[in-house]
Amino acid sequence: MKIVFIGAGNLATRLSLAMQRVGMQIGQVYSHTSENARQLAVKLGCPWTTDLSALQADADMYVFSLKDTVLADVIAQVKPNNGLWIHTAGSMPMDVFEGYAARYGVLYPLQTFSKGREVSFDVIPIFLEANTKKDADYLKKIASALSENVRFMSSEKRRSLHLAAVFACNFTNHIYALSYKLLEQEEIPADVLLPLIDETTAKIHAMPPAAAQTGPAIRYDENVINKHLAMLDDPDMKEIYQLLSRSIHKEAQNE
Amino acid sequence: MKIVFIGAGNLATRLSLAMQRVGMQIGQVYSHTSENARQLAVKLGCPWTTDLSALQADADMYVFSLKDTVLADVIAQVKPNNGLWIHTAGSMPMDVFEGYAARYGVLYPLQTFSKGREVSFDVIPIFLEANTKKDADYLKKIASALSENVRFMSSEKRRSLHLAAVFACNFTNHIYALSYKLLEQEEIPADVLLPLIDETTAKIHAMPPAAAQTGPAIRYDENVINKHLAMLDDPDMKEIYQLLSRSIHKEAQNE
Numbered sequence: 001m002k003i004v005f006i007g008a009g010n011l012a013t014r015l016s017l018a019m020q021r022v023g024m025q026i027g028q029v030y031s032h033t034s035e036n037a038r039q040l041a042v043k044l045g046c047p048w049t050t051d052l053s054a055l056q057a058d059a060d061m062y063v064f065s066l067k068d069t070v071l072a073d074v075i076a077q078v079k080p081n082n083g084l085w086i087h088t089a090g091s092m093p094m095d096v097f098e099g100y101a102a103r104y105g106v107l108y109p110l111q112t113f114s115k116g117r118e119v120s121f122d123v124i125p126i127f128l129e130a131n132t133k134k135d136a137d138y139l140k141k142i143a144s145a146l147s148e149n150v151r152f153m154s155s156e157k158r159r160s161l162h163l164a165a166v167f168a169c170n171f172t173n174h175i176y177a178l179s180y181k182l183l184e185q186e187e188i189p190a191d192v193l194l195p196l197i198d199e200t201t202a203k204i205h206a207m208p209p210a211a212a213q214t215g216p217a218i219r220y221d222e223n224v225i226n227k228h229l230a231m232l233d234d235p236d237m238k239e240i241y242q243l244l245s246r247s248i249h250k251e252a253q254n255e
Numbered sequence: 256m257k258i259v260f261i262g263a264g265n266l267a268t269r270l271s272l273a274m275q276r277v278g279m280q281i282g283q284v285y286s287h288t289s290e291n292a293r294q295l296a297v298k299l300g301c302p303w304t305t306d307l308s309a310l311q312a313d314a315d316m317y318v319f320s321l322k323d324t325v326l327a328d329v330i331a332q333v334k335p336n337n338g339l340w341i342h343t344a345g346s347m348p349m350d351v352f353e354g355y356a357a358r359y360g361v362l363y364p365l366q367t368f369s370k371g372r373e374v375s376f377d378v379i380p381i382f383l384e385a386n387t388k389k390d391a392d393y394l395k396k397i398a399s400a401l402s403e404n405v406r407f408m409s410s411e412k413r414r415s416l417h418l419a420a421v422f423a424c425n426f427t428n429h430i431y432a433l434s435y436k437l438l439e440q441e442e443i444p445a446d447v448l449l450p451l452i453d454e455t456t457a458k459i460h461a462m463p464p465a466a467a468q469t470g471p472a473i474r475y476d477e478n479v480i481n482k483h484l485a486m487l488d489d490p491d492m493k494e495i496y497q498l499l500s501r502s503i504h505k506e507a508q509n510e
Contacts, residue, residue, distance in 0.1 A: 010469060068471075068478045091471075091479045110451055112469045117461065119454060125447045149450075153443075160441040163483050167434035168448045169455045170470030171499045172427040177464040177506060179422035186415040188408075192380045193423045194460060195404075196365055199374060200424045201456040205449060206372065209432040214265060214367045215425030216323075216346075223323045224346045228418050236502050243498060244426045247491050251432060 001142075002027040004056055004083075006074060007065035008040040008048075010113040011088055015065065016044055018121040022145045028056050032070075052077045059083045061142070063107070068092055075100050084135055090162025093155035094129045105130030105139050108158055109147070112169050121146045127153040127161065178237060210251060217248035257282040259311055259338075261329060262320035263295040263303075265368040266343055270320065271299055273376040277400045283311050287325075307332045314338045316397070318362070323347055330355050339390055345417025348410035349384045360385030360394050363413055364402070367424050376401045382408040382416065433492060465506065472503035 001024050005016050008031035016026050029048045031037035041048035049055065055062075055078060064087040066074055071092055075085070078100070085101040090108055097104035106129040111119060126143045129152060130136035136152065143150040153161065176197065180190040203212040216224035225245055232238040256279050260271050263286035271281050284303045286292035296303035304310065310317075310333060319342040321329055326347055330340070333355070340356040345363055352359035361384040366374060381398045384407060385391035391407065398405040408416065431452065435445040458467040471479035480500055487493040 067474060068476055091482055110447060112451060112454055112458065112467070114458070114462075114467060114469065117458065123450050125450060157441055157443060159482065160437060160486065161443055161447070162479075163486055164434040164437040164443075164448060165451055166470055166472075166483065166496075167430050167437065169451050170468065170472060170503065171430050171495075172452070173455050173459070173464050173468055174472075174499055174503045174506070175422050175426050175430065176459055177468065178502070179419040180464055182415060182419040182422065186412055188412060188416055188419075190463075192365060192416070193419060195378045195380060196367060196420055196424050197427070197456055197459070200367055200428050201452055203367065203369070203372065204428070204431055204452070207369075208445075209428050209435055212367070212369060213425065213428055213432065214369065215421055217421075217425060217429075219322060221323055224417075227346055227414065228421065231415065231418055236498070236505065240426075240498055240502065241421075243491070243495055244429055247433070247495065248425065248429045250491065251429070 001025060001061075002056075002059045003061045003063060004028045004030070004059040005040070005063050005065065006030045006052075006055070006078070007063070008036040009065060009067075010115050011109070012063070012065035013040055013043070013115045014111075014113040014119055014121075015063065015088065015109065016040065018146055019142075020044055024142070024145075027059050030055060053079070055079070057081045061086065063088065065089075072096055084130075084138065086139065090165065091159045093159075094131065095155070097131075103130075103132065103135050105135055106155070106158070107139060107143055108153075108162075110161065110165060112173075122148055125149045125151070127151060127158055129153065129155060129158070175240075178240070213248060213252070215248075217245035218252050220249055256280060256316075257311075257314045258316045258318060259283045259285070259314040260295070260318050260320065261285045261307075261310070261333070262318070263291040264320060264322075265370050266364070267318070267320035268295055268298070268370045269366075269368040269372075269374055269376075270318065270343065270364065271295065273401055274397075275299055279397070279400075282314050285310060308334070310334070312336045316341065318343065320344075327351055339385075339393065341394070345420065346414045348414075349386065350410070352386075358385075358387065358390050360390055361410070361413070362394060362398055363408075363417075365416065365420055367428075377403055380404045380406070382406060382413055384408065384410060384413070430495075433495070468503060468507070470503075472500035473507050475504055 026044045026046050029041045034050050037048040062085045084103045086105045086107050094106050108127040110125045126147045183190045281299045281301050284296045289305050292303040317340045340359045341362050363382040365380045381402045438445045
C-alpha cells in the first residue's frame with residue numbers, strides 16, 4: 001500500500017504522518033514550494049518533488065491536499081495512472097476528478113490541523129465518497145485504520161458540513177483571538193479566560209448551545225451592551241459585537 | 256457566617272450552592288419573582304422572600320446577584336445594616352454601593368453558569384474588590400474557600416475582563432448554535448462537530464489563538480468564501496460570515 005501526497009500543508013502533514021503511523025507507506029511528497037515539500041518529506045523519511053511530471057506512477061493512492069483554488073489545476077496536470085485519486089477538501093465536489101482519473105473519491109477529516117501539533121486521529125470524524133462501490137469499500141478500510149468514526153457523505157452535504165465547521169472552529173477561534181487582544185490591551189493575562197472557554201465547550205457536550213447561552217445579549221441587558229459598545233475602539237470589533245448580540249437576541253425570541 | 260442572597264438567577268444559584276458546600280450558611284434568598292426565590296430556597300433549604308423590607312438584618316454578608324439594569328434600584332431599597340454588601344457583576348463598578356452601605360465590595364467569578372449544571376468552583380478565577388483593607392482580607396478568605404484562583408482587580412479592569420468574556424464565551428457559544436442550526440437544516444447530526452470544537456479549544460491551551468487560526472479566511476481562499484456566502488440564506492448569518500472572515504484576514508495581515 002503506497003501513497004503519494006500532493007500537497008504539504010497542515011492537513012497533508014497530519015494525515016500523512018497518521019497514515020504512516022498505522023503502517024501505510026508514503027512513497028513521495030509533492031509541493032509547489034520546495035521548502036514545504038522537503039519539510040514534510042524529512043518528517044516522513046521519503047522522497048519529495050516540486051515537479052508534477054516527476055510523480056511516482058505506481059502508487060495505490062494519490063492524496064490531493066491542496067487549497068481549493070489550485071486543486072482543479074493541479075489535477076489536470078497529473079498524468080493518468082491506475083491509482084485511486086482522492087482529495088481532502090470539505091467544499092470541493094468529488095467530480096472535480098471526472099475526466100482525469102478512472103478511480104476517485106474524497107476523504108475529508110473534520111478537524112483543525114496545525115503542522116506542529118499532534119492530533120489523535122482515532123476520534124476524528126472522517127467523511128468518505130468514491131465513484132465506485134469497490135473503491136468506497138477500499139477507502140473505508142483505509143479510513144477505518146485511522147479513525148473509529150468513519151461514514152459516507154455526498155459532496156453536497158459535505159459542503160454544508162464544511163460551512164458549519166468554519167463557524168464552529170475558524171470563527172470561534174478568531175473570537176478567542178479578539179478576546180485575547182482585549183485583555184492584552186489592559187495587561188490582563190489572557191489565560192484567565194481558559195476555565196471559562198473550557199466550560200463553554202464542555203457545556204455543549206451536555207446541552208444544545210442554544211440552551212447553554214448566557215450573558216448580556218440573551219438577557220437583553222442594554223445597560224451592559226451599550227457600555228461594552230462604548231468601550232470598543234476598533235470599528236470591526238464594535239460591528240461584530242452588535243451583530244452577534246442582535247443575532248443572539250433574535251434566536252432567543254424565535255424559541 | 257451567615258449570607259443573604261439577593262437574586263436567584265444562574266450565578267446566584269451556583270454561587271450560593273458552592274458557598275453552602277464549603278460550610279457557609281445561606282440565611283435567606285430574595286428574588287423579585289416568588290417562583291425563582293422558592294426554587295433556589297428549596298435547593299438550599301432556607302427561607303425566601305420577595306419583599307426587600309423583609310430581608311434578615313443580621314447577616315454577615317449580602318450578595319447582590321442581579322441584572323445590571325436593576326442592581327442600583329434594588330440596592331437603594333435595602334435598609335442599611337452592619338453586613339458586607341457585595342455584587343457579582345463584571346461590568347458594574349464597586350461604588351454602586353456608595354452612600355447605601357458602609358462596607359462593600361465585589362466578588363466576580365469569571366464563568367458561565369446555568370441553573371441546572373454543576374460547576375467545580377475550584378478552578379474558577381474570582382476577582383475581588385472591597386472598600387476597606389479589612390474587608391478585602393475578609394473577602395479574600397471567603398473567596399479562597401471557593402477557589403484556588405483568587406485575585407484583586409479594579410472596577411475599570413474588571414469591566415474590560417467582562418467584555419473579553421462576552422466574546423470568549425457568549426459569542427463563541429452563539430456561533431456554536433449557528434453551526435448546529437446549519438447542520439440541522441441538512442439533517443446531519445450536530446455532534447459530529449464536537450471533536451473539532453474540543454480540539455479548537457484544546458489548541459489555545461498550547462498556542463495563542465492567532466497562531467492556531469486555520470480555514471478559508473486565513474488562507475484567503477476566495478473560492479471557498481464565495482461558495483459559502485452563496486449557501487447562506489439567512490442575511491444575519493451571511494453578514495456574520497463576511498465580517499468575521501474580513502476580520503480574520505485583517506488580523507493575519509497585521510502580524
